[in-house]
Amino acid sequence: MTNNVDKFLAVVCVLALVFSIAFFSFAEMEGKTGSESLTATRGYTNGGVAGNINAEVLHDLLNDDNTSNDPFILSIRKSEHYALGHIPGAINIPLNTLFTEDSLAKLPKNRQIVVYCYTGHTASQATALLNVNGYDAVCLTWGMCSWTTNSTVTVNKYYNKTTACLNYSVCSGTGSGSLGFIATTSPGAANVLGGVIRSISFCGGDTEPAPDSGSGTGGSSTTESGALREATYVSLNQGKSAVIKATVLYENLDDNDTTNDPFILSVRKSEHYELGHICGAVNIGVADLFTEENLQKLPTDKDQQIVVVCYTGHTASQATALLNLNGYNATALMWGMCSWASNSTVTANKCYNKTTDCHDYSFSTGTWDEDLRETIYDSLNMGKSPVIKASNLYDSLNDDNTSNDPFILSICKSEHYALGHIPGAINIPLSRLFTEENLSKLPSDEQIVMVCYTGHTASQATALINAIGYDAIALKWGMCGWCSNSTIAPYCYEKTASSINYPVCSGTEPGTMDDAKLATPDT
Numbered sequence: 001m002t003n004n005v006d007k008f009l010a011v012v013c014v015l016a017l018v019f020s021i022a023f024f025s026f027a028e029m030e031g032k033t034g035s036e037s038l039t040a041t042r043g044y045t046n047g048g049v050a051g052n053i054n055a056e057v058l059h060d061l062l063n064d065d066n067t068s069n070d071p072f073i074l075s076i077r078k079s080e081h082y083a084l085g086h087i088p089g090a091i092n093i094p095l096n097t098l099f100t101e102d103s104l105a106k107l108p109k110n111r112q113i114v115v116y117c118y119t120g121h122t123a124s125q126a127t128a129l130l131n132v133n134g135y136d137a138v139c140l141t142w143g144m145c146s147w148t149t150n151s152t153v154t155v156n157k158y159y160n161k162t163t164a165c166l167n168y169s170v171c172s173g174t175g176s177g178s179l180g181f182i183a184t185t186s187p188g189a190a191n192v193l194g195g196v197i198r199s200i201s202f203c204g205g206d207t208e209p210a211p212d213s214g215s216g217t218g219g220s221s222t223t224e225s226g227a228l229r230e231a232t233y234v235s236l237n238q239g240k241s242a243v244i245k246a247t248v249l250y251e252n253l254d255d256n257d258t259t260n261d262p263f264i265l266s267v268r269k270s271e272h273y274e275l276g277h278i279c280g281a282v283n284i285g286v287a288d289l290f291t292e293e294n295l296q297k298l299p300t301d302k303d304q305q306i307v308v309v310c311y312t313g314h315t316a317s318q319a320t321a322l323l324n325l326n327g328y329n330a331t332a333l334m335w336g337m338c339s340w341a342s343n344s345t346v347t348a349n350k351c352y353n354k355t356t357d358c359h360d361y362s363f364s365t366g367t368w369d370e371d372l373r374e375t376i377y378d379s380l381n382m383g384k385s386p387v388i389k390a391s392n393l394y395d396s397l398n399d400d401n402t403s404n405d406p407f408i409l410s411i412c413k414s415e416h417y418a419l420g421h422i423p424g425a426i427n428i429p430l431s432r433l434f435t436e437e438n439l440s441k442l443p444s445d446e447q448i449v450m451v452c453y454t455g456h457t458a459s460q461a462t463a464l465i466n467a468i469g470y471d472a473i474a475l476k477w478g479m480c481g482w483c484s485n486s487t488i489a490p491y492c493y494e495k496t497a498s499s500i501n502y503p504v505c506s507g508t509e510p511g512t513m514d515d516a517k518l519a520t521p522d523t
Contacts, residue, residue, distance in 0.1 A: 036228050040132045041290050041322050048287045049318050050131055052124075052139045053114055055146040059361050062089070065413040065429045071112040074137075076126050077144070085144075085153030085363040087116065088434055092367065095122055099129065099233035101226075109135055116140035116147075118157040121332060122242050124317035129232050129325065139314060142352055147361050149354075159335055159352035166246050168340050170276035235324045242317065243334035244307055253280075262305040263298065265330075267319050268337070268348075276337075276346030278309060286319050290326070298328065306330040311350040312338055362435040379466040386459065387474050388449060390481040394502050397423065397513060406447040408510075411461055412479070420479075420488030420504035422451060423516040427508075430461055439468075448472040453491040454480050485519035 053071075061069055073090035075082050082092040093103045095117075107113060113130060115137055117123035123139045130137035140146065144154045151158075253261055264281035266273050273283040284294050298306065306323060308330055310316035316332040323330035333339065338351035396404055408425035410417050417427040428438050430452075442448060448465065450458035450472055458474040465472040475481060480492035484501045501521050505511025 037132075037231050037325050038290065040228055041326060044128070044131045045286055045290055045322065049315065050127055050138050052120070052141040052314055054141050055357075055359050055361065058087075058114060058140060059359070063431055065415075065431060067431060070431070071114045071138075072108050074107070074113055074115045074126075076115060076117050076123060079367060081118075081153075081155055083365065083367040084155075085148065085150060085365050087144075087147060088362065088364045090116070090364075095126055096237055098126060099133070099229055099236060101229070104133070104229065107135060111136070113137040114140055117143045118155060119143045119145055119159070119313070119335075121313045121317045121334065124314045124332075125236075125242060125321035128318035128321045129236070132322070132325065133229060133232060141314065142357055145352070145354075146357050147359060148363055149358050149360055150363070153363055158354055158358070159338070164246075164335055164339050166250070166340060167342060168246065168250055169279070170341055170343075170346055171279040171281075172274060172276050174270075174274055232325060235321070238324070240324065240329070241331055242320070243313065244331045245334050246339040249278075249307055249333060262307045264307050264309060265298070265319070266309045267315055268310055272311075272346075272348045275348075276341060276343065278337075278340060281309060286315060286322075289319060290322070298323075302327050303329055307333055309333045309340075310336045311348055312336045312352065362437065364434065380463070385473065386462065387455065387476040389476050390500055390502065393422075393449060393475060394482075406449045406473075407443050408449045408451060409442070410451045411458060412452055414508070416453075416488070416490070418506065418508055420483060420485065420506050420519055421510075422475075422479075422482060423503065423505045423513045424510050425451060426510050430457060433461060434464070442470060444470065446471070449475055451475045451482075452478045453489065454478045454493070483519055484521040488519055 058071070058073075061071065070089075073087050075086050075090045075092045076095040076098060077086075077092070078094060079092055082090075086092065091106065093106065097103055107130075113135055115123040115126045115130065116139070117126075120139055120141055120143045123143055127137045127139040142159075143157075145158045148154060249262070261280075264278050266277050266281040266283045267286045267289065268277070268283070269285070270283060273281075277283065282297060284297065288294055306328055308316040308319045308323070310319075310332075313332055313334055313336045316336055320330040320332040335352075337347045341347060344351075393406070393408075396406065405424070408422050410421050410425040410427045411430040411433060412421070412427065413429060414427055417425075421427065426441065428441070432438055442465075448470055450462045450465070452458035452461075452474075455474055455476055455478040458478055462472045462474045477492075479489035481500065482502050483489050483504055486492065488504060501518060503513070503516035503518050505516050
């Protein structure tokens, strides 16, 4: 009997030891992960967070005939909405799958990433988390709602001042004020319940707004930790709502039950906080939020909800993502103070204005699928030559038989096209080629000869054009194979006195062989 008891006790001791080791190992691992998340967060927020990029700036970058400065564009919208319309060149990875190993492997670390969603809220979360994980990301201000007026493409998620901008009271000054308040029902009314209440005007009175540009310059963490990536993934997949509407927050604060009140965190500039803030809100800028001193001001119970407030929802969404990554329960006030108050002084005049902030830029439709993969495979296996020599093209254009002349497309920069181009060639720079308008200029029943500087970019364009059903071929060596003048063909590997020197047309019009002239060859 004693032996059995001894054996039992031995087993219990062993099991206890095993569980102790497992528990402390887990605790240590969790502590390391939490510490790593906080360190990476501080590395990113030190000095501020990444700002946003306006649609105008992005559009200009993509259409300046210089692909070297093009950012990598990431849509985190739902795949069905991406298919309805997306910024040309954007890839689609929904937010909930973004921080898997496979998804992150698709993103560059040596190139800026522009993240966009519907309104800018969830893209701001992704922007913060990508920067923490070592990427260089910025958010498109107002998301797809700044790119197009097509309500089908935007899923009609525009900020609507009439319905989204409310008329709730605010506190002013440096103190947080009382959470007990009532809504201002008419201009000029003032209500004081434990704090100074500033009366606010109805939503129709704001002047033209300016977009929120973020609260700092941002920075990137250089961590390569798989644990941090996993923590990021988990923080985005807890089933929490990314945003809370002003009406929901107001009803919560006004239900006479303080036990369910959230902690309200304003991340706006202190001078704007003093002009007007949600009563009870504590003001801490994002750059200083994750210091030891300021973390102590947040709820000790990390399960208590924190509602983060900024101007438009963009910066608050970044703070929300970072708080959740570090174990808090945070959500952003949708549209920020622009949904709470209408007074342009209180909102710092930053609210969305569809007239000025929304554009009619082109967008692409459809999604990557198996059918497209098969189409690409077929287009590469039709036995066609991928290139045509300049001598063969010249002979075709000069055989007195126009029926066999190909359609010639120059994808060079417009200023280089004007200096000299193959007679008859039209000019569409590559960055603008795949818009619906420009594709409609190409023939569907005629061979297209693609021309660039050296033949490399034209070969890429040829592959893409063939994949969507055209019959294209690239001019071998590009303009370097056609003309020996280095002004017209500036990027050639080597030129000799025996280089071909076929005639070219100058100016912005295609011209004809009769108009063409020989350019002076380099000596």
